[in-house]
Amino acid sequence: MNKGMRKIFSFAAALLLMGLGTASPLLAQSLDVPSKTWGISFGNSRSFTGLRFNLRDKQVQRITGINFTFWMPHKNNDGSVVTGLSLGLAPGGDRVRGVSVGLLGAGAGTRLTGLAIAGLGVGAGDDVKGVCIALAGVGAGENLQGLAIGGLGAGAGETVKGIVLGGLGAGAGEDLHGIAVGGLGVGAGEDATGLLVGGLGAGCGENLTGIAIGGLAVGAGESIDGLVIGGLAAGAPKIRGLALGGLAVGGEDLRGAFLAFGTVLVVKGGRLSGLAASAFNYCQGSLSGLSIGIVNYAWKIEKGFQIGVVNIVRDNPKGLRILPVFNAGF
Secondary structure: OOHHHHHHHHHHHHHHHHHHHHHOHHHHOEEEEEOOOEEEEEEOOOEEEEEEEEOOOOOOOEEEEEEEEOOOOOOOOOOOEEEEEEEEOOOOOOEEEEEEEEOOEEEEOOEEEEEEEEOOEEEEOOEEEEEEEEOOEEEEOOEEEEEEEEOOEEEEOOEEEEEEEEOOEEEEOOOEEEEEEEOOEEEEOOOEEEEEEEOOEEEEOOEEEEEEEEOOEEEEOOEEEEEEEEOOEEEOOEEEEEEEEOOEEEEEEEEEEEEEOOEEEEEEEEEEEEEEEOOEEEEEEEEEEEEEEEEEEEEEEEEEEEEEEEEEEOOOOOOOOEEEEEEEOO
16 A cells, blocks of 8 residues: 555544544544644544544543534533634534634533624523624523624623623623613613613613613613613613603602603602603602693602692692692692
8 A cells, every 4th residue: 555545544544433433432533643732633632733623522621723523512521622713513612712603503611702603502601702693592601791693682691791682682690781682672680781772671670770772661670770761661669860651650769850651650658859741640759840741649749840730739738739730839
């Protein structure tokens, strides 16, 4: 067998090892030229720098360079570090840094850093940092930082910092800081800061600071500070700033300007400081400012007045509780 034939035979043998690798211990073997640690590798080389081809990574330690893998790594690939350009149907590793392009998916067991583009999904078990684009979704088990675009959704189990765009939804299990846009909804389990835009709704479990726009509603579990626009409603126990609601705006402690076609509502014992303008301003507490509507109701006016067809101040003396056009605290 001449030298040329030996090279062809060796190359064919390497490809055979790759094809049989999933069912054979020979998966741990590889053909490496000119060195076992650098150059060109065919097979499951565990620590290699250069150009590498493999069917499926198993018990890999460190790969640096250009890595072509047909399928996603085995589960027992913990601790592997892949740096450089990763290509395949679903390339990955435990910690992946650089550029990853997968026809189906691209991901990392713990941390994904850099640029990742996939036909279906991109994600990591812990953290994602960089730019990620996928037709279906982009996600991180813990933190996501950078730009994430998912055809269906984008988000993280804990914190999101940066820009997330989801065809259906975008959000964070804990805090969200930056810009989030979701075709249906945008949300955060705890605090949200920045710009939130949801086709149906936008909100968070605790404090919302910035600008939030929801096709139907915007809300927060504790407070809103900034500008909120809800197609039907906007509300939070505490609101500071400007709130617009198609039908209603409500809360307990409202300070700023509140506009709605239907009603501005302050719950029993609450307070409204600023401007309320709607068909029915219903303040079951104290008013300090201006209330403009067809019907204005306040339990008490400390500083300010009502302008409307019917103006009611329950705490006023008899004869001054219900007045047309104008009422104030007497």
